[in-house]
Amino acid sequence: MTATASFPFMRFPALRKAALPLLVSALMLPAGAWAATAAEQLRAFVSGTQSATGSFTQTTKATTGQGAPNQSGTFSFQRPGKFKWQVVKPYEQLIVSDGKQLYQYDPDLMQVTVRAVGEAIGSSPASILFGSGSLEQSFNVAPMPAKEGVEWLRATPKSPDAGFSRVDIGFRDGLPAQLELLDAFGQTTQVTFANMVRNPAVSADSFRFVAPKGVDVVQMNQQPGQAAPR
Numbered sequence: 001m002t003a004t005a006s007f008p009f010m011r012f013p014a015l016r017k018a019a020l021p022l023l024v025s026a027l028m029l030p031a032g033a034w035a036a037t038a039a040e041q042l043r044a045f046v047s048g049t050q051s052a053t054g055s056f057t058q059t060t061k062a063t064t065g066q067g068a069p070n071q072s073g074t075f076s077f078q079r080p081g082k083f084k085w086q087v088v089k090p091y092e093q094l095i096v097s098d099g100k101q102l103y104q105y106d107p108d109l110m111q112v113t114v115r116a117v118g119e120a121i122g123s124s125p126a127s128i129l130f131g132s133g134s135l136e137q138s139f140n141v142a143p144m145p146a147k148e149g150v151e152w153l154r155a156t157p158k159s160p161d162a163g164f165s166r167v168d169i170g171f172r173d174g175l176p177a178q179l180e181l182l183d184a185f186g187q188t189t190q191v192t193f194a195n196m197v198r199n200p201a202v203s204a205d206s207f208r209f210v211a212p213k214g215v216d217v218v219q220m221n222q223q224p225g226q227a228a229p230r
Contacts (some may be wrong), residue, residue, distance in 0.1 A: 034146040038153035039141055041171035046135075051078040054196035056085075060221050063186035081117050082207040083130040096209040097130070115220040129176065144168065150177050 001098070036142065053076040058197075061067040069090045077083035081099040094105040097117050105112040135141055135155060144152035150170040163184055168176040175198075179191040211217050 036151070036171075037143060038151040038169060038171045038176070039135070039143065041151060041174050042135060042153065042169060042176075044174060045171070045176065046129075048077075049198050051200060051202045052076065052196055052198050053202065054192050055154055055199055056191055057194075058189065058191045060078060060189045076202055076206065077128070077130045078202050078204070078207065081130060082204070084207060096207055098207045098209065103211075105209065105211070105215070109216075110214060111216045111218060112209070113218045216222075 032109045053074070055074050056072065058079050059067060059069040062075045071087050073085070073087040075083065075085045081097055083095075083097050085095040087094070092107050094107075095104075096103045098104070101114055101119060102117050103112050103114055130147045137161065139155035139157055142154045142156075144154050146152065147170075152168055154166055154168050156166045165184060167182075168180040168181075171174060175196050176193050178193070181191075183189070183190045
């Protein structure tokens, strides 16, 4: 039995798998130094972390209360715009950006979808967490009450075609701890981050994707005469 795939940080054509993070977030604040607001922690995270690695878990629920199977996996990023978001359970799926092209690979479908990074993440949470953009440029930001030691903010997209209604981002000790996104269809996606390591040495080759032999490569918005990358 299959479901529909999407990444909670981006807008993708529907595939058959359950939701991938609509992802894919550094930090100058010492842990426990003071209760900085979520917006302050986010700005420090963006300005102070050039790369990071970690793990995630994700749940997605529809307005009916029905949910897709929980997902878990690993992520890494290197500014500006390079990241890898890899679902390990309950199935395998991979999203990789080399800073120019974004690849969404579904091993079960034997298909990879390729598009320009700017078109894929645009004014989305991914452009803030993995890029180098300014939150206020694309979002209206409002503080939210802290819960269980996590400082929260709510970011509402200024663009009417962002594909989601709002995203709540929670920070603890200067690191992104949780993210909750409400999409245009009323689905709620919750992502919890763990085991995050700031500014590790990350090889540029880890963000390079080469389609396995026999995989169908679908180039979105391809220019005439432009060959699909392999």
